[in-house]
Amino acid sequence: MTDVCAVSLDPIVYLNGELVPLSEARVPVLDRGFIFGDGIYEVAPLYARESGRTAFRFPQHLARLARSVGKIGIANPFDDAGWRELIDRVVAANEADGGLPADQDAIAYIQVTRGVAKRGHAFPAGIRPTVFVMVTPLHLPDAAQRAQGVRCVSAEDRRWLNCDIKSVSLLGNVLMAQFAAENDAFETIQFRDGMLTEGSSSNVWMVKDGVLSAPPRSHKILEGIRYGLIEELTAGCGIRFEAREISEAELRAADEIIVSSATKEVLPVTLLDGQPVGDGKPGAVFAALYAAYQRAKDKEAQVAQHAQQGVENESRERLTV
Numbered sequence: 001m002t003d004v005c006a007v008s009l010d011p012i013v014y015l016n017g018e019l020v021p022l023s024e025a026r027v028p029v030l031d032r033g034f035i036f037g038d039g040i041y042e043v044a045p046l047y048a049r050e051s052g053r054t055a056f057r058f059p060q061h062l063a064r065l066a067r068s069v070g071k072i073g074i075a076n077p078f079d080d081a082g083w084r085e086l087i088d089r090v091v092a093a094n095e096a097d098g099g100l101p102a103d104q105d106a107i108a109y110i111q112v113t114r115g116v117a118k119r120g121h122a123f124p125a126g127i128r129p130t131v132f133v134m135v136t137p138l139h140l141p142d143a144a145q146r147a148q149g150v151r152c153v154s155a156e157d158r159r160w161l162n163c164d165i166k167s168v169s170l171l172g173n174v175l176m177a178q179f180a181a182e183n184d185a186f187e188t189i190q191f192r193d194g195m196l197t198e199g200s201s202s203n204v205w206m207v208k209d210g211v212l213s214a215p216p217r218s219h220k221i222l223e224g225i226r227y228g229l230i231e232e233l234t235a236g237c238g239i240r241f242e243a244r245e246i247s248e249a250e251l252r253a254a255d256e257i258i259v260s261s262a263t264k265e266v267l268p269v270t271l272l273d274g275q276p277v278g279d280g281k282p283g284a285v286f287a288a289l290y291a292a293y294q295r296a297k298d299k300e301a302q303v304a305q306h307a308q309q310g311v312e313n314e315s316r317e318r319l320t321v
Ligand code: PDD
Pocket: 043, 173, 198, 199, 200, 201, 202, 203, 221, 222, 223, 224, 225, 226, 227, 260, 261, 262, 263
């Protein structure tokens, strides 16, 4: 367990080509991210292992980043190799200055905005995107939250209809998170026209009679990287999965409700609007998915380690030839 004091409160971050302490990173007020929320972001877990730090499901995170910039007409500032190199640089800088202990799980936060320009709604020509990367500790839900489940509240989804873009325009999500906080709840589950969409910062899953369901991929939800992962995990666990519209009444009669995100992994919801979900305890499908998720993390770490060993062996062989 990492000593909390060892974690830096002023990590080294990347901003537009430079590595600087977070406290010194500055963007001009005319950055369109600040003025219009005109930008996108990504949040990817970097799990600490003895063999090194593994970015989990990173190709999928980078593919979503590419989709997000593409959907708002920003040229992707880096290709996948460039993004990987950049994250590695930021991690290395934080490890080197002692701010990020090697055994500390972390989160890579990436933000790309359209850039800085005189205020005007339509896209200005010829500006350079602002690129910001921050690597900070990841504190996963604790064992008690997994054992007892979390309580959620619900509300009408009043956000815009491009929820598939991981936009920094998050006011609708912020208001939903605040609604949860004010009601001593972990998350707000949203419904649009009586049908389940998602949480303020998570995807929502329902279990009924052993079948796992989630709203289909569409512009009404952000397709979490855990969406595809859970889909894959169900196959390995022998759990039937259906992507389909779920009514509010169905969700309230569910045997299990599960939320998922990069920072929560999978977490059972045991109370919704004060009513127990199923028997009020985390269920068997949650337990199976949580175990499968941990195995998927181990497997990716092993694959990364083998790949790294392969690279090292190859360069050793080249040196000895
Ligand atoms: N949010 N839906 C919304 C609205 C989200 O904000 C998130 C994640 C998800 C789940 O996506 P993923 O499985 O890729 O984390 C779904 C991140 C964690 C955030 O905003 O910090």
